[in-house]
Structures are given as structure tokens and as C-alpha cells.
Amino acid sequence: MQKIEQLIKEKARDLLAAGQVTSVIAWQKGEMFYDNAPGYFDNTEELDALVYNAFCAANLSKYLIANTKKDEKTAVFLKPCDTYSLNQLIKDRRVQREQVLVIGIPCAGMVDINKVKAQGLKGIIGITEDGDNLTVETAYGTKQVARAEVLLNKCLACKGSAYAVSDETIGEPMAVKHAPYDRFAVVKELESLSPQERFAFWQEELSKCIRCNACRDICPACSCEQCLFDNPESPLAGKANNNSAEEQLFHIIRAYHVAGRCTDCGECSRVCPQGIRLDLLNRKFIKDINEFYGDYQAGADADTNAPLLSFDVDDVEPGAATKGRE
Amino acid sequence: MWQEGTAVDLKTTITAKSLKNIFFPQIENLLAFERQGQKLSLEQKQLPAEKTIAFGVRACDIASFNLLDKVFLKQPVDHFYQARRENCTLIGLACSEPEETCFCRTFGIEPASPTADAAAWLVGDDLFWQPKTTKGEELTAAIKDLFTEAEGGDKIVAEQQAQVQALLDKMPLAGFALSDEECSKQAEIFESEVWEELSKTCLGCGTCTYVCPTCHCYDIRDYEVNDKVERYRCWDSCMFSDFTNMAGGNPRTTRLARFRQRYMHKLVYFPANNEGAYACVGCGRRLQKCPVSLNIVKVAKALGVTKNV
Ligand code: SF4
Ligand code: SF4
Numbered sequence: 001m002q003k004i005e006q007l008i009k010e011k012a013r014d015l016l017a018a019g020q021v022t023s024v025i026a027w028q029k030g031e032m033f034y035d036n037a038p039g040y041f042d043n044t045e046e047l048d049a050l051v052y053n054a055f056c057a058a059n060l061s062k063y064l065i066a067n068t069k070k071d072e073k074t075a076v077f078l079k080p081c082d083t084y085s086l087n088q089l090i091k092d093r094r095v096q097r098e099q100v101l102v103i104g105i106p107c108a109g110m111v112d113i114n115k116v117k118a119q120g121l122k123g124i125i126g127i128t129e130d131g132d133n134l135t136v137e138t139a140y141g142t143k144q145v146a147r148a149e150v151l152l153n154k155c156l157a158c159k160g161s162a163y164a165v166s167d168e169t170i171g172e173p174m175a176v177k178h179a180p181y182d183r184f185a186v187v188k189e190l191e192s193l194s195p196q197e198r199f200a201f202w203q204e205e206l207s208k209c210i211r212c213n214a215c216r217d218i219c220p221a222c223s224c225e226q227c228l229f230d231n232p233e234s235p236l237a238g239k240a241n242n243n244s245a246e247e248q249l250f251h252i253i254r255a256y257h258v259a260g261r262c263t264d265c266g267e268c269s270r271v272c273p274q275g276i277r278l279d280l281l282n283r284k285f286i287k288d289i290n291e292f293y294g295d296y297q298a299g300a301d302a303d304t305n306a307p308l309l310s311f312d313v314d315d316v317e318p319g320a321a322t323k324g325r326e
Numbered sequence: 327m328w329q330e331g332t333a334v335d336l337k338t339t340i341t342a343k344s345l346k347n348i349f350f351p352q353i354e355n356l357l358a359f360e361r362q363g364q365k366l367s368l369e370q371k372q373l374p375a376e377k378t379i380a381f382g383v384r385a386c387d388i389a390s391f392n393l394l395d396k397v398f399l400k401q402p403v404d405h406f407y408q409a410r411r412e413n414c415t416l417i418g419l420a421c422s423e424p425e426e427t428c429f430c431r432t433f434g435i436e437p438a439s440p441t442a443d444a445a446a447w448l449v450g451d452d453l454f455w456q457p458k459t460t461k462g463e464e465l466t467a468a469i470k471d472l473f474t475e476a477e478g479g480d481k482i483v484a485e486q487q488a489q490v491q492a493l494l495d496k497m498p499l500a501g502f503a504l505s506d507e508e509c510s511k512q513a514e515i516f517e518s519e520v521w522e523e524l525s526k527t528c529l530g531c532g533t534c535t536y537v538c539p540t541c542h543c544y545d546i547r548d549y550e551v552n553d554k555v556e557r558y559r560c561w562d563s564c565m566f567s568d569f570t571n572m573a574g575g576n577p578r579t580t581r582l583a584r585f586r587q588r589y590m591h592k593l594v595y596f597p598a599n600n601e602g603a604y605a606c607v608g609c610g611r612r613l614q615k616c617p618v619s620l621n622i623v624k625v626a627k628a629l630g631v632t633k634n635v
């Protein structure tokens with residue numbers, strides 16, 4: 001992906017130098033080699049810090065909400081999956097399309113540093129990507145790991161190399177290699193449980209939540225100006241689970257609110273410091289929508305009516321989702 | 327909390343969450359009120375009396391308790407915190423496999439020599455144990471059947487300590503140090519231009535604050551059901567938009583102001599009020615957990631308050 005990084009830098013340099021855009025949103029180098037962060041680049045001197053490698057998982061789309069409120073043009077580099085999020089934001093009228101220059105960049109799958117560590121590696125000082133393998137240099141020695149085994153969960157459910165929205169693209173499409181993966185497998189398992197067992201599963205899972213709100217704040221579909229859970233007038237704590245009802249409420253309300261708009265970008269599960277499987281909630285909705293209304297991918301287009309926002313006399317009746325599973 | 331049968335993990339160097347909740351739980355009821363007709367009854371919550379042992383605490387987390395003491399044990403003393411702290415016997419566990427995100431030595435913390443009621447070192451399958459305080463002696467006496475006198479233990483432990491130092495020297499943050507002089511320039515740092523750039527990508531979530539072992543701000547709120555009220559306190563985060571909201575409004579209305587506050591507190595205000603002690607122990611949790619990879623190292627470097635060692 002080093003070649004792509006070079007192309008991104010050149011593109012960004014041209015755009016800034018020609019004054020075509022006021023700023024560029026991409027990724028910047030971190031303190032370690034794996035903690036690359038979203039970054040704004042407002043002039044060409046800053047571009048030395050721009051980076052693109054296996055540790056650029058962060059989805060940059062949401063920053064465009066703030067950016068397009070200003071009267072200026074922003075260029076953004078988006079991986080294929082990120083373009084779905086941006087497209088959904090455009091559809092939700094949260095981003096002004098004409099103020100963004102979208103440059104699609106290919107992706108070979110992003111690496112989950114926690115999975116690398118889970119292979120027993122500590123004190124990681126550097127990683128070099130060579131094809132399907134990663135060479136991990138640690139303070140304790142060097143080891144090879146297969147990229148396919150340490151991909152982020154979200155990349156196992158990659159939507160492919162096509163861009164849902166773009167003005168330009170850079171580089172050739174890349175393939176993401178991994179073992180076959182069914183993103184609904186665990187959802188199906190949960191569906192087969194009794195309501196009591198399912199409740200117990202979620203109670204256990206959600207009791208780990210520390211209410212840091214990272215899942216909500218990173219989510220491109222969570223784009224409310226002010227979240228209802230941030231209301232100091234309400235008895236909801238918003239920052240701690242003051243009873244088990246609140247921890248469940250927060251996640252259920254959030255899942256309902258993003259239903260039909262969640263692109264399954266996987267950011268919520270990726271950032272949760274407690275490792276909570278939030279994707280299972282969202283994927284349950286996605287699966288139901290697919291089953292009831294035909295396959296639907298949020299963010300795939302910016303203009304058709306979404307199934308949950310339109311009505312048809314043939315629509316399923318309320319309660320259909322629980323039929324046969326009581 | 328350990329229960330019979332729970333598997334023990336002594337391999338993990340840094341836990342995902344910090345350990346502050348053992349003394350300062352995320353949520354805790356302080357007081358209950360109930361209205362019965364014209365009467366109001368009040369019930370103050372009992373101070374926790376349970377005796378506890380915290381085993382396997384790393385040097386950085388132990389150091390964080392010493393920092394929290396400066397807040398909660400100062401007048402007016404926080405009795406809930408104090409009771410839990412006094413009821414607990416702390417057993418430190420020396421680090422043998424530091425992580426690349428560790429920078430405890432920046433704050434003078436010795437990861438291989440934990441200061442607690444008792445210290446322990448795990449070398450191979452042997453656990454070396456040394457009581458350090460009266461509480462530690464008492465616990466050691468109570469479980470003395472578990473121990474045998476360690477022949478040459480000092481040497482084995484010293485070898486491990488040297489190894490850990492050598493490993494830390496190889497880590498990326500080995501040379502990271504703060505300049506006390508630079509960090510004392512309060513007005514200059516406050517006015518710095520870099521805050522804008524730094525705070526631009528911050529999401530305003532509370533991950534950093536909640537996984538941080540030294541962040542200690544809390545909110546006190548009422549939970550009301552019918553005529554009953556529970557008054558509780560819960561962790562709060564200076565990153566949240568309603569933090570410091572008070573009669574008359576919120577003095578920190580922008581993300582920049584909130585972001586700046588967190589670092590001013592850690593790098594400038596806390597040391598100014600606590601004999602130069604920074605409100606950071608270098609555990610690296612934020613380096614691991616921030617969704618957009620912001621952290622104190624990046625901030626300090628951008629502010630130019632670091633020094634070369
Ligand atoms: S989901 Fe696909 S496009 Fe997105 S980061 Fe993963 S591999 Fe790349
Ligand atoms: S990111 Fe995880 S811990 Fe934080 S609020 Fe969301 S579910 Fe809870």
C-alpha cells in the first residue's frame with residue numbers, strides 16, 4: 001500500500017497547491033506505527049505526516065458533517081467501505097455533496113493490532129507488510145503472521161472494492177483475502193436461543209459497557225446535533241449506567257435509531273474499549289430488513305427510498321420479526 | 327472480584343480498564359430520600375466495610391492511587407474512597423513483559439519494583455513475595471504456609487528487573503520526558519495555537535477519561551422514581567458537552583476548550599497544585615484505546631513541553 005500512500009500524497013499536494021480545496025482529510029502518522037489517526041491537512045508542508053497502510057481503519061466520513069457546514073471545499077480520501085457511510089450521510093442530508101471532493105482509494109484489508117497481540121505478541125515496535133504476510137518486530141523478537149488472520153472483524157465482512165460514491169479514484173482495486181465469513185452467523189445463533197437465554201446473553205454483554213459513548217460518537221449514522229442521552233434535564237445519567245435499564249435502553253435506542261441507515265461499517269465494534277459485540281445488534285436489524293424487504297445495503301445509493309422510510313401495502317405486519325421464534 | 331473457580335490471568339500487563347473503580351466505583355449511591363406524606367426521610371449510605379485484597383496490581387496503577395489520594399484524602403476527605411482504600415491490602419506485581427505503549431518511567435515509576443503493601447515478582451513458575459508495610463506483614467503472616475524461604479531470590483528478581491529495564495529502553499516511548507519548566511508556563515500553554523489542530527479530530531467521547539487511572543471527576547445526580555430518590559455519583563468526563571454545565575451556562579462550550587482542559591489538568595494544573603506531580607502514570611491505556619489515536623504523548627510533543635533525556 002506504500003505506492004498508494006505516495007499517490008495520495010501527490011494528489012493532496014496538487015489539490016492544496018492549486019487551491020482547489022481548503023483542506024484535505026486523510027490519516028496521519030501516530031506515535032507507534034499502528035496508531036495512525038484521522039488528520040486534517042491544510043497546507044502542503046503538513047503532508048509529510050500523511051500515511052496510508054494497514055492501520056488506517058478509521059472511517060473519515062463523519063468529519064465531513066462539520067466541514068461542509070463551512071463555506072469551503074474539502075477533499076477526503078475514502079476506502080471502499082467508507083464511501084457507503086458518506087453516501088448515507090449525503091442521503092440523510094447531513095453532508096453537502098458539492099462541498100466534498102471524494103477520492104476513492106483501494107484497500108487490502110485493515111489489521112487489528114489486538115488480534116496481532118492476541119497471537120502472544122507484546123512490545124510491538126514495527127510491522128512490515130509483505131503481500132499476504134506481516135513481519136512483526138517486537139522487543140522480544142521477530143515473528144511472521146498471516147494478514148488474513150489478523151484482519152479487523154469489519155474487514156471480514158468487506159463490501160468489496162467498489163466505491164459507493166467518488167469523484168476520482170487512485171490506484172487499482174485490491175482484493176481482501178480471508179477465510180469465508182458469514183456476517184450473520186452469530187445473529188442466527190442468537191435467534192435460535194430462547195428469549196430468556198437471549199436476554200441473559202445481552203445482559204452479560206452490555207453489563208461490560210462503561211458508557212464512554214465512543215460507539216455513538218464514532219458512528220457516521222449517529223449524526224444528531226444533540227443526542228437525547230446527553231440531556232441533563234432527564235434522569236438518564238448518559239455517562240454511567242445508573243441502572244441496568246439504562247445500559248440496555250441506550251444500546252437498544254441507538255440500534256433502532258440507526259436501523260436502515262447503519263451501513264455495517266463496523267466502527268462501533270472496532271472502537272469499543274470493552275470489546276462489546278455491538279455489530280450483532282445492528283446486524284440483526286440488517287438481516288431482518290433483508291429478509292422482509294429484499295436485500296438492502298444502506299449507503300449504496302444516495303437517492304432511493306429506504307425500506308424503513310417508505311410504505312407499501314405489501315409490507316410485513318408488525319410483529320413479523322418475532323414470529324415463529326417465541 | 328475473584329470467586330472460587332475464576333481463572334487468574336497473570337500474563338496481561340495492562341488491563342483494558344484502569345483499577346480506579348476498586349476505590350472510586352463508576353457509580354455509587356450516596357443517599358436515599360423518600361417522601362411519605364408531609365415527611366421526608368433520609369437515609370445515608372453506609373460506608374463500605376468489606377475487607378479486600380487487590381492482587382497483581384502494576385506499578386503504574388499503584389502510582390495512580392497515590393495521585394488519587396492527593397484528591398480524595400485531602401480535606402474535605404472523601405469518606406467512601408477513604409474507607410475502601412483503608413480496607414484494601416494492595417499486592418503489587420512487577421512487570422516482566424512491558425508493552426510498547428508503556429512510559430511509566432517518564433513519571434519516575436519503577437515497573438519492576440512495585441511499591442505496595444506487598445510486592446510480588448513472577449519469574450517462570452515461581453512467585454517471589456516481599457511484604458513492605460504492616461498491612462503487608464499481617465497478610466503474609468496469615469498465609470505463611472503458602473511460602474517457602476527463597477534461596478537466592480534477590481538475585482533472580484534483580485535479573486528480571488534488569489531485563490525489564492533493557493526491554494523498556496527498546497520501546498518507542500523510552501525517551502519521552504516532560505519538562506517541568508515548560509509545563510509551568512500556564513498562560514502560554516493555554517493560549518497555544520496547537521489546541522485547535524489537536525482537538526479537531528477528537529470525537530468528544532469519554533473513552534480516554536474512563537480508561538484513565540488518574541481521571542477522577544464525577545457528577546452527583548438524582549434518580550427519581552415515584553416519591554423515592556437515590557442520590558448517586560458517577561464518573562464524569564471533561565470531554566462531555568454538559569461537563570461543567572451550571573446555573574448560568576457552560577463555560578466550556580467548544581470541543582477545543584474541553585480537550586484543552588483535560589491536558590491542562592494533567593500537565594499544568596495538577597502539578598501546580600500537587601508539588602509538581604503530573605496527573606499521568608504512563609500506563610498507555612489511552613494510546614491503546616482512543617478511537618482516533620489521540621494521547622498525552624502527542625499533545626505534549628505538539629505543545630513543546632517535552633525534554634530530551
Ligand atoms: S471493510 Fe473492506 S474497504 Fe473497509 S477497511 Fe476493511 S477491507 Fe478495507
Ligand atoms: S463504546 Fe463500548 S463501552 Fe463505550 S459506550 Fe459504547 S458499548 Fe459502551
Ligand code: SF4
Binds near residue numbers: 219222263267268
Ligand atoms: S452502528 Fe456501527 S456499524 Fe452501523 S454505521 Fe454506526 S458505527 Fe457503523
